Amino acid sequence: MRLIGSSMATDRGLRRPTGRSLVAVCTRAVCLLIIAHVIPISGKQVLRWSDEFRTGCKAGDNLCVNGGINLRKWGFELGDGTSYGPDLVGWGNWQRQCHTNASENVRVEPFPSNPFDGMLVIQAGYHASGHACFNEKASTTTTNYTSARLTTRDKAAFRWRGNATKSTPLRIDIRAQVPLVMGTWPAAWMLPDPGNASCLGCGPYGNGWCLGGEIDIFEHTNADRFFISNAHFGGLANASWLECKDDVGKFRAQKADGWNVFSLLWDSKSISFSANGKVFSNISLGEWQTGGAPDNPYAPFDVDFYSIFDMAVGGLYPGFDIDNAAVGAGAARFAIDYIRVYDIV
Ligand SMILES: *[C@@H]1O[C@H](CO)[C@@H](O)[C@H](O)[C@H]1NC(C)=O
Ligand SMILES: *[C@@H]1O[C@H](CO)[C@@H](O)[C@H](O)[C@H]1NC(C)=O
Ligand SMILES: *[C@@H]1O[C@H](CO)[C@@H](O)[C@H](O)[C@H]1NC(C)=O
Ligand SMILES: *[C@@H]1O[C@H](CO)[C@@H](O)[C@H](O)[C@H]1NC(C)=O
Ligand SMILES: *[C@@H]1O[C@H](CO)[C@@H](O)[C@H](O)[C@H]1NC(C)=O
Ligand SMILES: *[C@@H]1O[C@H](CO)[C@@H](O)[C@H](O)[C@H]1NC(C)=O
Numbered sequence: 001m002r003l004i005g006s007s008m009a010t011d012r013g014l015r016r017p018t019g020r021s022l023v024a025v026c027t028r029a030v031c032l033l034i035i036a037h038v039i040p041i042s043g044k045q046v047l048r049w050s051d052e053f054r055t056g057c058k059a060g061d062n063l064c065v066n067g068g069i070n071l072r073k074w075g076f077e078l079g080d081g082t083s084y085g086p087d088l089v090g091w092g093n094w095q096r097q098c099h100t101n102a103s104e105n106v107r108v109e110p111f112p113s114n115p116f117d118g119m120l121v122i123q124a125g126y127h128a129s130g131h132a133c134f135n136e137k138a139s140t141t142t143t144n145y146t147s148a149r150l151t152t153r154d155k156a157a158f159r160w161r162g163n164a165t166k167s168t169p170l171r172i173d174i175r176a177q178v179p180l181v182m183g184t185w186p187a188a189w190m191l192p193d194p195g196n197a198s199c200l201g202c203g204p205y206g207n208g209w210c211l212g213g214e215i216d217i218f219e220h221t222n223a224d225r226f227f228i229s230n231a232h233f234g235g236l237a238n239a240s241w242l243e244c245k246d247d248v249g250k251f252r253a254q255k256a257d258g259w260n261v262f263s264l265l266w267d268s269k270s271i272s273f274s275a276n277g278k279v280f281s282n283i284s285l286g287e288w289q290t291g292g293a294p295d296n297p298y299a300p301f302d303v304d305f306y307s308i309f310d311m312a313v314g315g316l317y318p319g320f321d322i323d324n325a326a327v328g329a330g331a332a333r334f335a336i337d338y339i340r341v342y343d344i345v
Contacts, residue, residue: 045171045342049156052338055110055118066101068108068118073156076101077149077310079135084200092200092209095185096314096322097124097145098133106148117337122148122311124184124332126324137198145327149310157193157304158341160267164298167268169344172217172307175261175337180223183322185312186334187219188262190305201240205292205300208240213290213300217273218251218262221318226252227262229273229281233300235291243291249273249281259337265344268298309336 051073057064063071080098081091090096100106104125111117124147125131133141160167178186192203192212203212209232216230227250234245253260253275263274272282285297293299311334313327314320326332 043168043344046345047340048170048343049158049341050339051120053108053118053120053336055108055115066103066107069106069120069150073152074150075153075155076106077151077153079138080133080141080143082138082141083136084198088200090315091312093316094314094320095312096143096183096320097147097312098131098141098143099149099310100134100146101148102146105146106150120150120309120336122150122186122309122334122336123330124311124313124327125330126328128324128328144324145313145322147311147313147332149308151306151308153191153193153195153306153308154197155306157306159302159304161343161345162268164268164302169265169267171266171342171344172264173261173338173340173342174217174263175259176218177259177333177335177337178220178227178257179326179332179334180257181323181326181332182222183314183318183320183327184332184334185219185221185315185318187308187310187312188217188336188339189219189308190215190217191308192300193304193306195306203300204303205290206235206237206240208235210244211235211237211240211290211292211300212303213288213305215264215266215271215301215305217264218275219317220256222321225256226250227256227260227275229262231271231283231288231301233288233290237291237294240291245288247281247283247287251275251280266301268302271301307339309334309339 055068078099081088106122108118109121124145127144130142131146133143158170160170162168174188191214196202201209205211214232218227218229220227229249231247234243236242261276265272269285272279290300314322
């Protein structure tokens, strides 16, 4: 999710298409040769952090809200962006929604087929006569749309283990389902941490997007059949928003509004994006940099990043052709079955 900036991403389509190939998949004990598109990792996955979004809260647990959202793991970012600075009205790119923490917009709900299994649902709403938008550190505004944005900021942040010269990968798997509704922009993405609670684009490599980098595990817009991944980086030390670059990958889904599993595989020297086990984009050391540390080739992707799930309504990337009837009818639902963060050791 591009945080700030008006230039549209250049969509280079499928970057290194992987053909059907003979791949060795190694677990600790054995290597299996299989004909498939698989993420080429060797090593054992050790779960570091996860949320399965189970339904229900224990009696008396006031850090569990909206049917099962655990506030030890997640926090809400509320409002239309104005809490984060006058430049961030519309969250930096003209998004039209107000983010709330109301259960109409964000909750854990059971799978119809298995009530013991839960999913996080972010559901946008349409308000034809306007909705009073609460901003934590700024005045109330009026919007026509509501939605939600959950982050692990100040609670959990991740990167590969080891040091820059010798690292073992981090892997994040997210199983999700997006709506095919004009104007919607769901995303699973990451920003650097420790950030600056009053500044969305701040990080260890400087204050202001894009110096600190951004990793977009997947984004989807409108009724598109494809998803994109992205790595944002660059920036000038004296003008963070200049010379921002990105590296877009594209995944064409069999069924975009079905369940798809997206994975990030990230070590100090490469970042790859996959869907349903198949790598569709990969960026390597030497292809990224930041104006915040021009002499460090590993920067900005050598610090911890926190996770974000959100769904915008309107904005520079999806555009402003919004299907109010579908949003109003509750069809703008972004569901996440789980997020699992592993070390590959
Ligand atoms: C929602 O945010 C408001 C304002 O910060 C807060 O008072 C309320 O407790 C929050 N509710 C939930 C469910 O987090
Ligand atoms: C949005 O809400 C305002 C009230 O604040 C209303 O006048 C306007 O017609 C609404 N816009 C749309 C597109 O529904
Ligand atoms: C990086 O880690 C490896 C393996 O633990 C170690 O051998 C090496 O000295 C470390 N390099 C630096 C610069 O710390
Ligand atoms: C945090 O961000 C705000 C807004 O951009 C900025 O004014 C402030 O200097 C930043 N604080 C730190 C410690 O970097
Ligand atoms: C920032 O510095 C670069 C050289 O490092 C210079 O070319 C550019 O004009 C400067 N930009 C601003 C906005 O000061
Ligand atoms: C990404 O590319 C780098 C360099 O070409 C390679 O070493 C790495 O294995 C690739 N990763 C994946 C997951 O394809």
